[in-house]
Amino acid sequence: MQARAVPTFHYPTTVVFVDDNQDFLTNFSLQLDPGISCKLFSNPMQALQFLNNSPKNPVYESCYEDYKNALKNAEKINELPKLDKQIITSRLNSTDRFSEVSVALVDFDMPGMDGITFCKQIDNHHIKKILFTGVADEKVAVDAFNQGIIDRFILKQDSSALEKVNQMLLSIQNNYFDEISQIFKNSISFNDIAPTFVNDIAFEDLFHALNKQHAIVEYYITLEPNGFLMVNAGGKIFRLIIMNEIDLESHLDIASDQNAPEKLIQQMASREVIPYFWDSSDGFYHHAIINWEKYVFPAKTLNGKRLYHYSLIEEPANLSEFKSYLIDYQSFVEQAHD
Numbered sequence: 001m002q003a004r005a006v007p008t009f010h011y012p013t014t015v016v017f018v019d020d021n022q023d024f025l026t027n028f029s030l031q032l033d034p035g036i037s038c039k040l041f042s043n044p045m046q047a048l049q050f051l052n053n054s055p056k057n058p059v060y061e062s063c064y065e066d067y068k069n070a071l072k073n074a075e076k077i078n079e080l081p082k083l084d085k086q087i088i089t090s091r092l093n094s095t096d097r098f099s100e101v102s103v104a105l106v107d108f109d110m111p112g113m114d115g116i117t118f119c120k121q122i123d124n125h126h127i128k129k130i131l132f133t134g135v136a137d138e139k140v141a142v143d144a145f146n147q148g149i150i151d152r153f154i155l156k157q158d159s160s161a162l163e164k165v166n167q168m169l170l171s172i173q174n175n176y177f178d179e180i181s182q183i184f185k186n187s188i189s190f191n192d193i194a195p196t197f198v199n200d201i202a203f204e205d206l207f208h209a210l211n212k213q214h215a216i217v218e219y220y221i222t223l224e225p226n227g228f229l230m231v232n233a234g235g236k237i238f239r240l241i242i243m244n245e246i247d248l249e250s251h252l253d254i255a256s257d258q259n260a261p262e263k264l265i266q267q268m269a270s271r272e273v274i275p276y277f278w279d280s281s282d283g284f285y286h287h288a289i290i291n292w293e294k295y296v297f298p299a300k301t302l303n304g305k306r307l308y309h310y311s312l313i314e315e316p317a318n319l320s321e322f323k324s325y326l327i328d329y330q331s332f333v334e335q336a337h338d
Contacts, residue, residue: 006198006207007174007181011218012329013102014039015169018047018118019132020110033166035217035233037098037333044106044113052123054101084222084229084239084319092231093325097218098332101127102176103169107156108133108141116144126180128172130165132156151175195226197242202304207240210312214238217329224283225276227310235328239313241274241297244306251275255285264292274299274311278318 015038019025022042029038041047091097104122108115108131119129131153133141141153152168154161197203198221210216211230216238219230225247230238243251252268255275264285267273273296280286289295297311 005178005181006204007177008198008221009181009219010174010177011097011220012037012332013100013173013176014098015103015105016041016047016051016101017105018042018044018110018115019107020044021107028162031162033169035333036166036169039101044110044118047104048113048118048121051101051104051127052121054099054124084220084316085322087220087229088319088322088325092322093327095327095332098329102173103128103130105130105132105165105169107131108137116140116149119144119149126176128152128176130154130168130172195221195223195242196244196306197226197302197304197308200304200306202302203242203308206302206310210240214312231326231328233328233330235323235326235330237315237319237323237326239276239316239319240310241276241313242302242308242310243274244308248275248309251284258285258287260285260287261292264296267296271299271301271309273297274309276311276313276316278316 012035015036017025017029017038018041019028020042025040025042029040032038039050041050101124104119104127106115106118106129110118115131115133119131122129129150129152131141131144131150133153134156138153138155141150144150145153151172154164154168158164207228211219214230214236215232215234216230217233219228221227222229222239225241225243227239227241230240232238248268248271252265255265255268268275275285275296277283277285277289277295279295280289285292285295294317297313299309299311302308302310
């Protein structure tokens with residue numbers, strides 16, 4: 001079984017629906033999964049103008065630019081910013097990420113501009129396109145799919161069209177993030193700090209289980225230490241830290257050199273804890289650190305392609321000051337429905 005790589009980031013986005021029949025557009029959108037944010041257009045020209053005038057700077061450009069630049073210069077590797085804090089201050093305090101369009105669901109039979117012509121004129125190649133079509137136009141849709149003009153199509157007359165659209169939107173939004181995540185993965189693939197677990201099927205299973213358990217709706221990869229910053233719909237923050245044996249041995253060696261308390265040494269040596277010294281400039285233990293207990297967290301083990309140790313930290317203390325900045329998805333959806 002092949003592993004489905006975990007995207008380096010994921011967050012709820014907006015789906016644009018385009019259909020000249022306003023009644024159908026409204027009724028259909030009301031039956032969609034309530035967790036889906038959508039924007040409706042009965043005028044294809046207005047929809048196209050909206051799509052092509054929307055910002056084309058997804059998270060990988062704004063959040064990871066410093067990482068890509070630093071990774072090009074080995075001398076600057078220690079200047080890498082703390083990505084978890086950077087995400088909160090630069091992205092999570094804005095609803096822009098939720099307004100980002102990932103999918104356009106377009107009717108084929110529209111006056112003035114058919115759905116395929118519409119899809120051809122979308123400038124942002126990251127946006128996925130789904131065509132709503134009638135039985136008579138199915139062959140046209142198949143040809144458009146084979147040419148790569150659209151990503152999926154669905155028959156309007158299909159009795160299970162609503163169910164299929166809900167499933168399709170979830171799947172195709174995942175594809176959207178798979179593609180744009182690859183840009184960041186490529187930028188770190190040549191470096192020793194590249195997290196190998198994102199392509200490990202054992203981690204994939206664990207990650208999806210954690211997401212489901214804690215109702216996570218958005219997450220972002222973090223480096224030094226490796227892991228993910230995760231947020232649920234209500235704005236609760238989690239920090240998943242993942243370390244391999246080499247990572248933990250490095251922490252243990254430095255802690256020993258710094259004459260760390262014997263209890264800390266024992267816990268690290270036995271792999272009982274994951275160290276997360278966020279106050280330290282380099283992320284490791286230093287003799288000036290007091291109350292070391294607040295910097296270690298219970299460790300669990302994951303046997304994948306490599307042996308990993310991980311800890312999921314709920315509401316990390318070092319991120320508490322940013323809670324007031326965070327705009328959560330639940331609030332965004334509620335405001336949109338007001």
